Ligand code: SF4
């Protein structure tokens with residue numbers, strides 16, 4: 001296959017070999033860990049900041065405004081300036097708050113999203129850990145984030161924070177089901193939980209095309225449930241500015257607030273990249289079986305461009321949803337999940353099992 | 364049976380209406396020429412405010428320095444914030460009658476909420492709003508203004 005010319009595995013292997021040949025194995029291991037950690041940290045910060053900027057720009061254009069346009073060329077440095085502002089702000093200690101939990105909560109939230117990013121295949125050979133249960137792992141670690149939100153609400157000693165956290169708990173626990181079940185559709189199709197194999201299995205067409213109706217349905221359910229998982233509008237009941245000031249992070253200031261903010265955007269990135277990887281083929285270029293010339297032309301575009309392009313598409317979809325729809329009430333939110341998404345998903349799973357059994361999909 | 368049909372119809376109707384909303388925002392997103400916000404300090408030269416914009420209270424004077432205020436004090440009574448002070452004066456007219464005129468019409472811009480009650484309630488239509496909005500000053504006292512120009516007088520007095 002043509003796309004293999006962009007395989008980054010030789011590069012990472014040569015770095016690995018270089019480290020092991022110059023250091024003792026323990027130090028080489030530690031050096032690798034640190035290297036990957038630093039790379040991810042920088043990646044996390046840059047992506048998080050630019051997603052905030054992208055959201056502000058997209059929101060502005062949808063409301064016929066210009067958006068940030070003062071700091072840097074068309075405002076490209078705006079969020080970096082905001083970060084410095086937040087870093088310089090005072091961290092207010094809340095009287096009667098549970099000090100330990102209050103300080104730990106932002107880290108739990110941010111670590112949860114950090115752990116999830118580690119298992120995403122960015123390009124061929126650019127993959128920090130390739131678990132054989134990759135999808136399961138991402139779902140497991142990303143749902144740890146809700147613990148952080150609950151702790152933040154509880155320890156703030158503020159009724160609005162607590163209400164926000166409780167809503168967020170109810171919301172995430174319910175929508176977790178839909179996320180899992182909609183991913184299960186593709187797992188049944190592909191027969192694997194490993195993300196690298198899942199991407200390889202889409203070399204002859206993405207699952208959203210190969211899996212036709214059930215896969216398309218699952219994709220939309222996943223995007224909806226994923227938006228709810230990340231507490232984004234129109235499911236942002238946990239924050240609900242008008243009723244709860246800011247929900248669970250009302251009492252946070254300075255960089256601790258920024259952590260929550262950044263984690264929200266990184267969760268969005270995580271959801272978008274899982275959607276891109278599972279449904280839209282991840283870094284796999286668009287291939288149509290039988291059209292050799294077209295496939296070769298598509299292979300010419302590096303996988304990393306494909307990956308970021310698809311992720312950006314899903315992110316744009318989520319922003320579009322956020323800036324179009326009004327916020328749901330809590331009962332409407334739970335209705336949507338338990339009366340609509342979950343039954344649709346369950347029927348979908350049964351249908352997919354039948355389709356796979358009979359071989360009624362594009363193989 | 365009907366409830367199942369309603370359920371499924373409801374899903375399609377819901378999705379349809381959501382898509383309708385998304386086409387509208389999607390259209391706005393690509394129509395960049397429709398942007399309504401303006402870059403303020405850059406467009407200062409050609410910035411044109413709207414007639415109904417309430418910048419600050421003024422008392423229009425004509426070319427001969429005549430205004431229409433007779434010093435009745437109704438605007439002062441109607442102002443909910445007490446931002447107007449009318450200090451009236453007395454003059455003796457040529458016929459020997461004593462007549463009230465406006466001495467100083469003081470306007471505290473810092474206290475005004477631009478409700479427009481003074482303009483509406485003035486029986487002689489002596490007040491108006493200007494389109495001036497760059498009010499920032501370094502000294503608070505500069506926000507207290509005298510609306511009638513020095514040496515100005517009532518239009519009617521000219522006719523006499
Ligand atoms: S501005 Fe109008 S209301 Fe006020 S004192 Fe003059 S005439 Fe009376």
Ligand code: SF4
Pocket residue numbers: 420441442443444445446447474475476477478479480481482
């Ligand atoms: S606009 Fe309203 S607040 Fe301002 S001076 Fe007139 S009456 Fe008073």
